[in-house]
Amino acid sequence: MTNHHVDDFIKRISDKIETVSGKTIDEASERDVYVGVASIVNDEIKHKWIRTSDTYEKEKVKQVYYLSMEFLVGRLLESNLLNGGLLDVTNEAIKKIGFEPKRVYAHEHDAGLGNGGLGRLAACFLDSLASLNYPGHGCGIRYRYGLFEQRIIHGHQIELPDYWLKEDYPWETRKGDESFKIHFRGDVHMHKRIDGSLEFRYENTDQVMAVPYDIPVVGYKNETVNTLRLWSAESITREKDYLTSQQSQYYHHLDHKHSIEQISGFLYPDDSSYEGKELRLKQQYFLVSASIQHILRQYKKQQRGPLTNLPEHVVIQINDTHPSLAIPELMRLLMDDEHYGWDDAWKITNKTIAYTNHTTLSEALEKWPKTMVERLLPRIYMIINEINERFCRGLWFDHPELRNVIPELAIIADDQVHMARLAIVGSFSVNGVARLHTEILKKKEMKNFYCLFPDRFNNKTNGITHRRWLLQINRGLSRLITEVIGTNWIQRPNQLISLLRYSKDSAFLEEVDKVKLHNKRELAQFIYDRTGIAVDEYSIFDVQIKRLHEYKRQLLNIFHVIYLYNELKDNPTLDITPRTFIFGAKAAPSYHLAKEVIKLIHTVASLVNYDPDIAGKLKVVFLENYNVSLAEKIIPAADISEQISTASKEASGTGNMKMMMNGALTVGTMDGANIEIRDLVGDQHIFMFGLTADEVLAYYEYGGYNARDIYNTDERVRRILNQLNEGVFGSQEIEFKDIYYNILYHNDPYFVLKDFDPYIEIHELVEQAYRDRTTWLNKSVTNIAYSGKFSSDRTIQEYASKIWKLNQVPINKATDEQ
Numbered sequence: 001m002t003n004h005h006v007d008d009f010i011k012r013i014s015d016k017i018e019t020v021s022g023k024t025i026d027e028a029s030e031r032d033v034y035v036g037v038a039s040i041v042n043d044e045i046k047h048k049w050i051r052t053s054d055t056y057e058k059e060k061v062k063q064v065y066y067l068s069m070e071f072l073v074g075r076l077l078e079s080n081l082l083n084g085g086l087l088d089v090t091n092e093a094i095k096k097i098g099f100e101p102k103r104v105y106a107h108e109h110d111a112g113l114g115n116g117g118l119g120r121l122a123a124c125f126l127d128s129l130a131s132l133n134y135p136g137h138g139c140g141i142r143y144r145y146g147l148f149e150q151r152i153i154h155g156h157q158i159e160l161p162d163y164w165l166k167e168d169y170p171w172e173t174r175k176g177d178e179s180f181k182i183h184f185r186g187d188v189h190m191h192k193r194i195d196g197s198l199e200f201r202y203e204n205t206d207q208v209m210a211v212p213y214d215i216p217v218v219g220y221k222n223e224t225v226n227t228l229r230l231w232s233a234e235s236i237t238r239e240k241d242y243l244t245s246q247q248s249q250y251y252h253h254l255d256h257k258h259s260i261e262q263i264s265g266f267l268y269p270d271d272s273s274y275e276g277k278e279l280r281l282k283q284q285y286f287l288v289s290a291s292i293q294h295i296l297r298q299y300k301k302q303q304r305g306p307l308t309n310l311p312e313h314v315v316i317q318i319n320d321t322h323p324s325l326a327i328p329e330l331m332r333l334l335m336d337d338e339h340y341g342w343d344d345a346w347k348i349t350n351k352t353i354a355y356t357n358h359t360t361l362s363e364a365l366e367k368w369p370k371t372m373v374e375r376l377l378p379r380i381y382m383i384i385n386e387i388n389e390r391f392c393r394g395l396w397f398d399h400p401e402l403r404n405v406i407p408e409l410a411i412i413a414d415d416q417v418h419m420a421r422l423a424i425v426g427s428f429s430v431n432g433v434a435r436l437h438t439e440i441l442k443k444k445e446m447k448n449f450y451c452l453f454p455d456r457f458n459n460k461t462n463g464i465t466h467r468r469w470l471l472q473i474n475r476g477l478s479r480l481i482t483e484v485i486g487t488n489w490i491q492r493p494n495q496l497i498s499l500l501r502y503s504k505d506s507a508f509l510e511e512v513d514k515v516k517l518h519n520k521r522e523l524a525q526f527i528y529d530r531t532g533i534a535v536d537e538y539s540i541f542d543v544q545i546k547r548l549h550e551y552k553r554q555l556l557n558i559f560h561v562i563y564l565y566n567e568l569k570d571n572p573t574l575d576i577t578p579r580t581f582i583f584g585a586k587a588a589p590s591y592h593l594a595k596e597v598i599k600l601i602h603t604v605a606s607l608v609n610y611d612p613d614i615a616g617k618l619k620v621v622f623l624e625n626y627n628v629s630l631a632e633k634i635i636p637a638a639d640i641s642e643q644i645s646t647a648s649k650e651a652s653g654t655g656n657m658k659m660m661m662n663g664a665l666t667v668g669t670m671d672g673a674n675i676e677i678r679d680l681v682g683d684q685h686i687f688m689f690g691l692t693a694d695e696v697l698a699y700y701e702y703g704g705y706n707a708r709d710i711y712n713t714d715e716r717v718r719r720i721l722n723q724l725n726e727g728v729f730g731s732q733e734i735e736f737k738d739i740y741y742n743i744l745y746h747n748d749p750y751f752v753l754k755d756f757d758p759y760i761e762i763h764e765l766v767e768q769a770y771r772d773r774t775t776w777l778n779k780s781v782t783n784i785a786y787s788g789k790f791s792s793d794r795t796i797q798e799y800a801s802k803i804w805k806l807n808q809v810p811i812n813k814a815t816d817e818q
């Protein structure tokens with residue numbers, strides 16, 4: 001990059017700051033620079049954005065709409081600069097005017113509109129769609145409050161509201177004139193039309209406006225800018241409603257307005273445990289109705305012919321069952337507004353919608369009380385009922401062998417609407433998110449449905465965008481990779497495989513080692529600034545970052561720490577490689593046991609970190625408020641990636657992929673995508689341990705295993721549990737009683753004790769391996785080399801060619817500057 005370019009860019013920034021903030025560059029604050037640069041990016045992409053949608057419209061290309069209740073986008077300035085090819089020049093320019101680029105980018109508040117894996121996957125998919133020139137858009141909700149901000153006070157999690165819009169959000173554009181009305185409640189009246197067909201009219205409904213806010217999705221060094229459309233709920237009450245009404249009516253209107261705005265008020269913070277809250281159901285219908293109305297209006301505006309052709313032009317992917325009301329909503333619009341008969345409407349719907357399943361946890365399966373659906377969405381309920389009647393009738397007559405399992409297949413059963421069943425019946429594709437997960441769906445969880453619709457089921461192993469999760473967050477490693485294998489891997493992540501040639505090259509390995517050390521040093525500094533804990537940058541950085549859940553077994557990890565602590569207390573001269581255990585995890589606010597585990601981690605940390613016998617050999621760090629931008633700091637510095645879910649429980653995992661791509665070695669169970677990582681890198685380059693999914697599932701068949709046996713026979717385990725129960729780790733004895741009871745009296749439902757011994761053993765192997773630098777680095781590079789498969793580019797190509805039948809549509813460069 002020439003100085004000339006950088007100076008031009010500085011000029012642009014300073015002009016921008018003058019017009020936007022009314023300051024000279026010398027007066028500008030860090031935030032002014034952030035706002036200025038963001039505005040430059042918006043100028044850069046404006047024309048591409050328009051050209052992209054014009055092209056899709058004129059060429060009448062098939063488009064995919066990804067419907068999701070969550071988009072965990074994180075920050076966008078740096079990734080937009082990277083994708084727009086402006087990152088280097090911007091970094092130079094920012095430095096030259098006396099600021100630190102990372103600090104400037106940190107002025108952006110994370111868009112935390114998701115809980116975890118499912119929401120982040122949606123964001124990675126959007127990045128890949130745009131980068132691969134696919135016509136694909138996201139539809140979601142513009143929650144005024146994202147996932148809560150976590151504070152830790154005396155080791156306890158406290159939740160604070162995340163008001164992410166308090167300062168102007170530079171990436172969104174309100175499109176008031178593209179709003180839609182959404183109807184709730186009311187009465188449905190049936191009339192016969194002259195031609196004998198039935199007409200449904202809705203009366204006395206509560207009406208809500210869905211107003212779209214569009215966010216550009218910038219492709220990597222191409223001309224594509226797709227759209228993430230987030231709907232915001234607004235009341236339709238006009239000023240005159242207030243003026244003509246009485247004083248008491250005034251408050252009534254305000255109250256009404258408030259209750260409507262609640263619909264896009266906040267993101268539900270539970271991941272993997274379903275709660276039957278009416279407001280959540282309202283949110284789901286709100287998203288679905290607005291999005292489907294939008295899709296149909298676009299279709300008609302673009303004159304793509306009769307709606308019987310819809311499946312050739314549009315595909316709707318629903319992200320888990322949360323948007324599965326898309327099925328009855330599309331039926332409703334086709335029948336009630338477009339006057340299609342049931343059979344035609346059903347054909348169109350069934351060929352347009354595809355469903356992704358993200359979990360087999362039974363507590364996460366959505367079921368709505370039928371009375372709630374009926375009251376809130378009367379017309380939708382009628383349609384679901386009809387879908388169910390027809391489906392069950394078909395089963396009865398065409399599948400006599402399934403007659404006795406109809407209650408397990410029926411969409412409405414035991415007074416509940418079963419959303420996964422609705423999603424399977426109403427869509428043409430059902431996919432799991434990793435090979436094992438899809439097999440479990442086919443063979444167990446959805447076995448009968450698989451018998452009915454064998455062709456519908458397919459696997460699409462998850463992926464992550466290597467642009468954000470390698471190129472952007474680990475500049476040092478990316479540079480090094482490019483030095484040896486060139487830049488091809490950036491467009492074709494599979495090319496990372498060429499690194500294998502250097503996996504034994506000592507000069508290269510030394511450089512990889514240096515980069516990792518540098519990243520660890522930066523994280524160590526960050527940890528010190530945030531927590532005051534000084535960690536040894538030469539220690540093993542052993543990382544577990546994900547939502548806190550029993551099945552993810554943070555407990556097993558902390559038991560390992562306690563075990564090592566006990567060992568060192570018994571024998572302070574024990575020669576162990578120093579370790580830093582790093583945790584990041586939010587617990588759902590109502591998840592008591594998860595919160596107790598957070599407290600336990602903190603209690604163990606305060607004991608271990610300052611014990612002179614430990615002499616710094618062990619450090620435990622809990623970084624509060626784990627989110628996308630914190631992940632970006634931790635992942636490049638990880639040596640060990642903890643992926644230790646109870647086998648069969650983690651559908652895929654995506655953190656496993658992110659850390660692998662940054663050279664961490666996985667300590668993992670045979671679960672989710674860990675298995676596919678192992679298949680690629682081979683047993684010698686990963687640390688697998690513990691029960692297999694088949695073993696776990698077999699135990700469950702027979703009511704679990706006997707946790708007491710292990711307590712009785714393994715004194716290491718007994719000691720730890722007794723320490724929990726006796727208050728060794730805390731002032732109050734009762735503090736960790738629930739953990740203790742859950743293991744010994746509820747029979748350790750997640751097999752923590754059962755996997756304890758193999759887990760300790762595998763960590764001993766980790767420690768030995770770490771001592772041999774060259775072999776370790778060879779393993780690390782091998783992991784990076786094979787990580788290309790886990791780019792979401794690969795995943796999206798698979799969705800596009802196998803499910804969506806979607807073509808790439810490159811957008812032409814502007815002929816002249818517009």
Ligand code: 26W
Binds near residue numbers: 116117364433
């Ligand atoms: C209704 C409450 C609720 C909310 C969210 C239930 C379930 C969820 C999600 C399905 C939870 C989730 O994020 N699942 C994760 O999805 C990732 C992306 O596919 C997978 O990698 C993770 O294994 C899976 O747990």
